Amino acid sequence: MMRVLVVLAVVFATLPGVIVVLASLTAGQSLAFPPQGLSLRWYEVIFADPDFRDALLTSLTLATITSLLAVSLSALAAISIVRYRSRATALIEAMLLSPLAVPHIVIGIGILQLYGYFGLRADLLTLTLGHLIITIPFALRMLITSLAGMDRQIEHAAASLGATPRAILFQVILPQMKMGLLGAAISVFILSFDDVALTVFLVQPGYTTVPIMLFGMAENQVLPSIHAASVILLLASWLGVILIDRLIGFDRFLFRDGPSG
Amino acid sequence: MQVAPAIRSSRLSRRATSLLLLAPTTLLYLTVYLGGLVMVLVMSIDVPPGVDSGGATLAHYRDVFGSAPIGAIVLRTLRDSLATVAGCLLLGVPVARYITASASRWKGIVLMAVLSPLMVSAIGRIFGWIALFGPGSVIADGLTALFGGKPTGLLYTEAAIIIGLTNLLLPFMVLSVASSRAHFEEDMSKAALSLGATPLSVLLQVELPLIFPGILSGALIVFSLSTTNFVTAALLGGSGRDLVGYEIYLDILVYFQQGRGAALAMLLLVVVVALMALAIQTGVQRHEVRDTAARTRGT
Amino acid sequence: MSETVAAGGPPEQEAFLQLRDVAKNLGGNPVLAGVSLDVFEGDLLGLLGPSGSGKTTLLNIIGGFTDLDAGSVRIAGQDLTALPPHRRDIGITFQKYALFPHLTVFDNIGFGLRQRKVAAPELRQRVGEMLAVLGLTGLAGRYPRSLSGGEQQRVALARALAVRPRLMLLDEPLANLDAALRQRVRFEIREILRSTGVTSIFVTHDQDEAFALCDRVAVLRGGRIQQIGTPAELIYQPANAFVARFIGSPNVFEASVQHYDAQTQSIRFVRDRFTGAACVRAPLTPGTRVEVFVRPDEVVIARADDVQPAKFRVKDWVHLVSGREAWIEGPITLRARLPSEATHLERGAAVIPSWRPERAHAFAIEPAPPAAATT
Numbered sequence: 013m014m015r016v017l018v019v020l021a022v023v024f025a026t027l028p029g030v031i032v033v034l035a036s037l038t039a040g041q042s043l044a045f046p047p048q049g050l051s052l053r054w055y056e057v058i059f060a061d062p063d064f065r066d067a068l069l070t071s072l073t074l075a076t077i078t079s080l081l082a083v084s085l086s087a088l089a090a091i092s093i094v095r096y097r098s099r100a101t102a103l104i105e106a107m108l109l110s111p112l113a114v115p116h117i118v119i120g121i122g123i124l125q126l127y128g129y130f131g132l133r134a135d136l137l138t139l140t141l142g143h144l145i146i147t148i149p150f151a152l153r154m155l156i157t158s159l160a161g162m163d164r165q166i167e168h169a170a171a172s173l174g175a176t177p178r179a180i181l182f183q184v185i186l187p188q189m190k191m192g193l194l195g196a197a198i199s200v201f202i203l204s205f206d207d208v209a210l211t212v213f214l215v216q217p218g219y220t221t222v223p224i225m226l227f228g229m230a231e232n233q234v235l236p237s238i239h240a241a242s243v244i245l246l247l248a249s250w251l252g253v254i255l256i257d258r259l260i261g262f263d264r265f266l267f268r269d270g271p272s273g
Numbered sequence: 274m275q276v277a278p279a280i281r282s283s284r285l286s287r288r289a290t291s292l293l294l295l296a297p298t299t300l301l302y303l304t305v306y307l308g309g310l311v312m313v314l315v316m317s318i319d320v321p322p323g324v325d326s327g328g329a330t331l332a333h334y335r336d337v338f339g340s341a342p343i344g345a346i347v348l349r350t351l352r353d354s355l356a357t358v359a360g361c362l363l364l365g366v367p368v369a370r371y372i373t374a375s376a377s378r379w380k381g382i383v384l385m386a387v388l389s390p391l392m393v394s395a396i397g398r399i400f401g402w403i404a405l406f407g408p409g410s411v412i413a414d415g416l417t418a419l420f421g422g423k424p425t426g427l428l429y430t431e432a433a434i435i436i437g438l439t440n441l442l443l444p445f446m447v448l449s450v451a452s453s454r455a456h457f458e459e460d461m462s463k464a465a466l467s468l469g470a471t472p473l474s475v476l477l478q479v480e481l482p483l484i485f486p487g488i489l490s491g492a493l494i495v496f497s498l499s500t501t502n503f504v505t506a507a508l509l510g511g512s513g514r515d516l517v518g519y520e521i522y523l524d525i526l527v528y529f530q531q532g533r534g535a536a537l538a539m540l541l542l543v544v545v546v547a548l549m550a551l552a553i554q555t556g557v558q559r560h561e562v563r564d565t566a567a568r569t570r571g572t
Numbered sequence: 573m574s575e576t577v578a579a580g581g582p583p584e585q586e587a588f589l590q591l592r593d594v595a596k597n598l599g600g601n602p603v604l605a606g607v608s609l610d611v612f613e614g615d616l617l618g619l620l621g622p623s624g625s626g627k628t629t630l631l632n633i634i635g636g637f638t639d640l641d642a643g644s645v646r647i648a649g650q651d652l653t654a655l656p657p658h659r660r661d662i663g664i665t666f667q668k669y670a671l672f673p674h675l676t677v678f679d680n681i682g683f684g685l686r687q688r689k690v691a692a693p694e695l696r697q698r699v700g701e702m703l704a705v706l707g708l709t710g711l712a713g714r715y716p717r718s719l720s721g722g723e724q725q726r727v728a729l730a731r732a733l734a735v736r737p738r739l740m741l742l743d744e745p746l747a748n749l750d751a752a753l754r755q756r757v758r759f760e761i762r763e764i765l766r767s768t769g770v771t772s773i774f775v776t777h778d779q780d781e782a783f784a785l786c787d788r789v790a791v792l793r794g795g796r797i798q799q800i801g802t803p804a805e806l807i808y809q810p811a812n813a814f815v816a817r818f819i820g821s822p823n824v825f826e827a828s829v830q831h832y833d834a835q836t837q838s839i840r841f842v843r844d845r846f847t848g849a850a851c852v853r854a855p856l857t858p859g860t861r862v863e864v865f866v867r868p869d870e871v872v873i874a875r876a877d878d879v880q881p882a883k884f885r886v887k888d889w890v891h892l893v894s895g896r897e898a899w900i901e902g903p904i905t906l907r908a909r910l911p912s913e914a915t916h917l918e919r920g921a922a923v924i925p926s927w928r929p930e931r932a933h934a935f936a937i938e939p940a941p942p943a944a945a946t947t
Contacts, residue, residue: 014367021364022386025443028401029393035404044409085301088294096291104295107302113549114310115501117518118538121525122309125316145306148298177290199392206394208504213526223396230403230508238400245394253389263372263384266391266448460670463637466657467664468684468735478683482674 029246036239043236054240064225064241071221073136075205078143082151082200083193085144090155091185105156112149119145120213127214134216142214143204150203151196158192159185195260202252206245313542316535333536343520343537350516353435354499360439361495365446366488370480372447373454391444399437399508406433406509433509434516438499445498446491453487454480486555493552497545517541586649588613588771589634589739594643596629596795603629605795606643611773616765618786619775622818626795627775631741634773636660647739658687663732663770667744669724671716677727678703678712684735702730705764722753729761733768740765740772746781758784779819791815807867811853813935816865823868825904826937829860838929844903846883849929854936862934868897870931871908876922886921900925 031045039049058064093105111119123142132138162185170184186193208223215224222245229238256265318329337343371377372384390398406412406427416427427433457480465475503518510516515523517537524534587610596604604626611617621627632638634645636657645652652660672680682699690698703709706726716724725745732740745761746754762785765772776782782789783803790800791814799811810816817824827843838851841862850864876884884902889910896910898917906925910917917923 014370017364017367018371018383021368021443022383024364024440025387025390028398028405028440029390030401031405032397032401035401042409043404044407044413045404046411085298089298092291092294096287096294098288098291101291101295104299107307108298111306113546115497115518115538115541115545117501117503117521118313118542119306119309121316121521121535121538122311122313123305124309124525125312126305126309129312141301141305144301202392202394206396208396209502212522223394226396226400227504227508230400239404242394242397242400245397249393249397250389253385253392256392257385262389263381266384266388267452456673458668458670460666460668461672463635463657464664464666464670464731465672465683465687466637467635467660467662467737468731469658469661469687470683471658471687472656474687479672479674 029250032239032242032246036236036243038236038239041235043239047236054236057235058237058240058244061237064222067220067222067225068244070136070139070219071205071223074139074143074221075201077136077140078147078204079197079201081140082144082147082204083155083197086148086151086155086196087186087189087193089148089152090159091181093152094156094159105152108152109149111146112153116146116207116209117213120210123210124213134214134219139211139214139221142210143207146207146210147200147203151200154196154199155189155192158189162188191260195256195265198252198256202249205248310542313535313538316531317539319532319535333532334540336533337536337540346515346517346520349431349514350500350518353431353438353516354496356435357438357442357499358492358495360435361443361446362488362492364439365443365491366450366484368443369447369450369454369484369487373451373457374459387447388444390440391448395441396504396508398440399505402433402437402440402509403428428509429511429514431510431514434506434514437505437509438502441502441505442495442498445494449491449494450484450487453484453490457483489555490552493548493555497548497552501541501545587611588615588648589773590644590646591630591634592644592646594630594633594645595641596626596633596638597641598629603795604633604640607792607795607797608643609790609797609800611771613771614769615788616762616772616774616786618782618789619773619792620777620779620782620789620818621792622777625792627777627792628743629795630792631664631743631773631775634739635662635664635741661735661738663735663737663740665725665728665732665740665742665745667747669716669728669748671724671727671731673716675715676712677708677714677716677719680716680727681730681734683731688735698734702734705767706730721749722757725749725757726760729764733764733770736768737770740770742772742774744776745774746776746778754781761785791818793818808931810865810933813863813865813937816933816935821865821867823866823871823906825864825906827862827864827934829856829858829862829934831858832856836929839934841934846903848926848932850932850934851930852934856934856936861937863937864932864934866906866927866932868907869909870927871906872926873898873900873908873910873917873923874926875917876924884923884925886917886919886923888919889917 035043035045035047036054037050037052038047039051039053040047042048089104089108093101120142123145127133127138166188167180167184170180175183206223207221208227211221211224212227215221220228222241226238226241226245229241253262256262317333318331320328320330320332368383368387372380372387404410408428412427427436461479461483462475465479466472470478500516501518503516503522506514506516506519507522510519518541521534521537521541524530524537528534589609589611591607591609594604594607595602607626607630609617619627619630629638633640634652636652636655640653647660647662672683675683678699681702682695685695685698699712700709703712706729708723708726708730711719711723711727716727719727725748729745742761746757749757758781774782774785776785779789786803788800788802789806791798791806793814799806799815801809806815806819810819825843827841827848830840830842830847832839832852832855834855836851837853838849839856839862840847840849841864848864850862850866852862856862873886884900884906887899887901887905889896889898892909894909898908898910900906900908900923902925908925
C-alpha cells in the first residue's frame with residue numbers, strides 16, 4: 013500500500029514536466045497531449061519571436077543580477093546575525109525572513125502601489141529590487157544554517173595565529189561558506205527566473221519576463237510554442253537542480269542547509 | 274561595574290560592524306517591503322474616489338464581508354485548499370517515510386523526483402497539466418468516451434485546480450514530515466516490536482505521535498500556500514472558478530477595484546501569517562516543550 | 573562451511589537458544605558465514621568482536637529484524653525462523669537506547685505490558701516494581717530527553733525486562749556512557765540480569781566489558797565464531813592468533829620454529845639469535861614462520877650476568893596502578909609487568925626476559941584471510 017503510494021507520488025510529481033516536454037515536440041497545431049508527430053518547429057517559432065527573445069534576455073539578466081546581489085547581501089547579513097547576535101540583529105533577522113510567511117501577492121500589490129506613487133516604471137532596477145525582497149529570505153536562511161553549523165574554534169585558531177577580523181572573514185569564514193553560497197546563488201537564480209506571483213505586478217507592456225509572457229499567453233494564444241517556452245523555463249531549473257545535486261547533494265541541500273519547512 | 278575603555282570601544286566597534294553589514298539589506302526592506310505593505314494597508318482604508326468623507330474608511334472591508342460572490346470564493350478556496358492538503362497528506366506521508374527510512378537504492382531517485390519540483394518552474398509545469406487536461410487530450414477524450422458530453426476535459430474545473438495545487442505543494446508536505454521523522458529512529462520500531470507491538474501499533478503508537486507535529490505543520494503550510502496561490506487557479510481554473518488569491522489579482526489588475534482587492538489582501542495576510550506562525554510553533558516537538566518545562570520545575 | 577564450536581556448558585542439558593549454521597549475505601558479502609552457538613538457560617553470554625564482525629547482524633537475526641539466508645534459530649526447541657519479531661518475546665536494549673521520546677518513563681516501561689493487554693492495576697504494580705529495582709522511582713513522570721545517559725540506560729533495561737522476556741539481547745549497552753559511569757553500570761547490569769535469572773546475550777567490542785559481565789564469551793570475526801569459552805580460557809588458551817591478539821596481548825613478534833616437542837605440545841623458536849618457548853595447538857615443522865603472543869604479566873625479567881650475555885636492555889618504564897611496566901629492547905621489543913617494589917631495573921640495565929612456555933602461544937602465519945565483511 014505504502015509502496016504503491018510512493019510510486020504514484022513519483023509519477024504524479026514528474027508527470028507535468030514530462031508531458032510538457034513531449035507536447036512541445038508536436039508537429040501539429042494543438043496544445044493537447046499526446047503530440048501529433050514529432051518536430052522542433054515550435055522552438056523555431058518561439059525563438060523567431062522578438063518579444064520572446066527580449067523577455068528571455070530580461071529574465072536572464074534579472075535572475076543573474078538578483079542572484080549575485082541577494083547572495084552578497086544575505087552573506088553579509090548572515091555573518092552579522094550569527095556572529096554578532098544582539099536584540100537588534102534578531103529583530104532585523106525576523107524582518108528579513110518574514111517574506112517567507114507573507115503571501116507574495118500582497119508584497120507584489122504593495123510594491124506596485126509604491127512604485128506607482130513615486131512614478132517608477134518597470135526596468136531592471138525596479139524588478140531587481142522586488143525580486144531581492146522575495147529571494148533574500150531563502151538565501152539568508154540557507155546561509156544562516158551553514159554559518160551556524162561552522163566550528164567557531166577554527167576562527168579562534170586563526171585569530172591566535174595573528175589573522176585580523178578582515179582576514180578571518182575572507183580567508184576563513186567565506187571559504188567555508190563556499191558551498192552554501194553556491195547553493196543559495198543557484199536557488200535564487202531559479203526563484204527569480206521563474207517568479208510569477210510578484211513579477212506580474214511589476215512588469216509593464218514592453219518590459220516583461222518569460223514566465224509573465226507565458227502567463228499572459230495562456231489566455232490568448234493557443235499554439236504549442238507556449239510549450240516550447242515552458243520547456244526553456246523547465247530546462248533552466250532542471251539544470252539548477254542537477255548542479256546543486258552534483259555540487260552539494262540535493263538531499264543535503266534540502267535537509268541541512270536548505271529550506272526545510 | 275567598570276568596563277575598560279578598550280573593551281568598551283571594541284564592543285562598540287563590533288556593534289557598528291554588525292549593523293554596517295546589515296544596513297543595505299535593512300534599508301531595502303524598510304523602504305520597498307515594509308513601505309509596500311503600508312501602501313496596501315493605506316489602499317484598503319483609502320476613500321474611493323468621488324466619495325466625500327473623512328480620511329479613512331472601512332467601506333472596503335464591509336464590501337468584502339457583505340459580498341455574496343466573495344463569500345462563495347472564500348468557501349471554494351477553503352474547499353480546494355483542504356482537498357489539496359488531503360492530497361498532499363495521502364502522497365506526502367508515504368514518501369516522507371520512504372525517503373527517511375528506506376535504505377533502498379531507489380531512495381535518491383524518489384527524493385529527487387518528489388522534492389525537485391520545489392525548484393522546478395511552477396508555471397512551466399502548469400502547461401503540462403493544460404496539455405493533459407485540455408480539449409483534445411487523452412484525458413478529455415477518455416472522459417467523453419466514459420461520460421459523454423462536451424470534449425472539454427478537466428481543464429477549467431476545480432479538480433484541475435486541486436491537482437495542480439497538490440502537484441505544486443507536495444514537496445512542502447514531504448519536507449515537513451521528513452524533517453519531523455528525524456526524531457524517529459528505526460531502533461524505536463525494533464524496540465516496540467520486541468516488546469510485542471504489532472507493526473500496525475508501532476505505526477500508530479510510536480511513529481505517528483512522533484511525526485504528528487510535522488504532519489500538522491506541513492498541513493498548515495500547504496493550506497496557506499494554496500489559499501494565496503493565484504497562478505494555478507488562473508491557468509487551470511479560469512474565470513468563474515477563482516480562489517481568493519486570483520480574486521485579489523483580478524481586483525487589482527483587471528477590475529480596478531483597488532480598495533476591495535487591498536482589503537481582501539490584508540485579510541489574507543493576517544490569516545496566512547497566523548497560520549504560518551502556528552506551523553512554526555507546531556513544528557517544534559510537543560514533548561520537547563513539556564520536557565523543558567519538567568526540567569525547569571526540577572521534577 | 574560451518575564450524576560447530578564446542579560450548580562450555582553442561583553437555584547433558586539441552587541448550588535454551590540454539591543457532592545452527594546461521595548464514596547471511598548482505599550485498600554479496602557474507603556477513604555471517606555459518607554461525608552455530610548454544611546458550612544455556614540462565615547464561616550470560618558475551619558476543620565479542622570488532623566492528624564489522626557480524627555481531628549486530630546476528631542480534632538482528634535473533635531479534636527477527638533480519639531474515640537469515642541459511643541455518644536456524646531455536647529457543648527452547650521452538651524454531652523462530654517464521655516468527656515475526658513482535659511474537660518472539662525477546663527483550664532488547666539498543667545501543668542508543670531507542671526510548672520512545674513522546675512517552676514518559678512510566679509509559680516507556682509499561683509499553684510492552686500494554687501490548688499484552690495487562691490490566692491497569694497489574695500494569696501499575698509491575699512498572700512500579702521495575703522502577704524500584706532500577707532505582708528510577710522518582711523519574712516515572714519524566715520524558716527520556718531530560719534524563720542522564722545512565723538513567724536512560726536503566727529505563728531501556730527496565731522497559732525490556734518489564735515483560736519478563738525469555739531472552740535478553742543487550743547491544744553495546746555501555747557504549748554511550750562515560751568511562752566513570754561505565755564501571756558502575758556494568759556491575760548494576762550484571763546484578764539485575766543475575767537476579768532476574770533471564771538468559772542474556774551481551775554484544776560488545778570491548779573485551780574488558782565482556783569479561784566483567786559474562787560467564788562465557790564468544791569471539792566473532794568476519795562472520796565466524798573464533799572461540800567460545802570462559803574469560804580464563806580465552807586468555808590462557810586462545811584458539812588462534814586473532815583471539816590472542818584481540819584479547820589483548822600487546823607482545824607480538826614473528827619468529828621461526830626451531831624444534832617441536834610433541835609431548836609438551838610446545839616449540840622452541842628463534843628470532844635473531846633470541847630463543848624462547850611457546851605452546852602450540854598443532855604440530856609445527858622446524859622452519860615454520862610463527863607469530864608468538866605473550867602477555868606482559870607473564871614476562872619475567874632477570875638481570876644479565878656473565879653466564880648469560882645480555883641481549884636486552886631496559887629502555888624505559890612507567891608506573892601503573894597495578895605495578896610497573898618496563899619496555900625492554902633487544903632482538904624484539906617486549907613489555908613486561910613488574911612488581912612496583914622491583915627497583916633494580918634502571919634504564920639501560922642489561923636484562924634477560926623469560927616466561928613459562930605454556931603462557932606463550934605461537935601460531936603459524938597463514939596467508940591473510942579475505943577481508944572481513946562490514947555490516
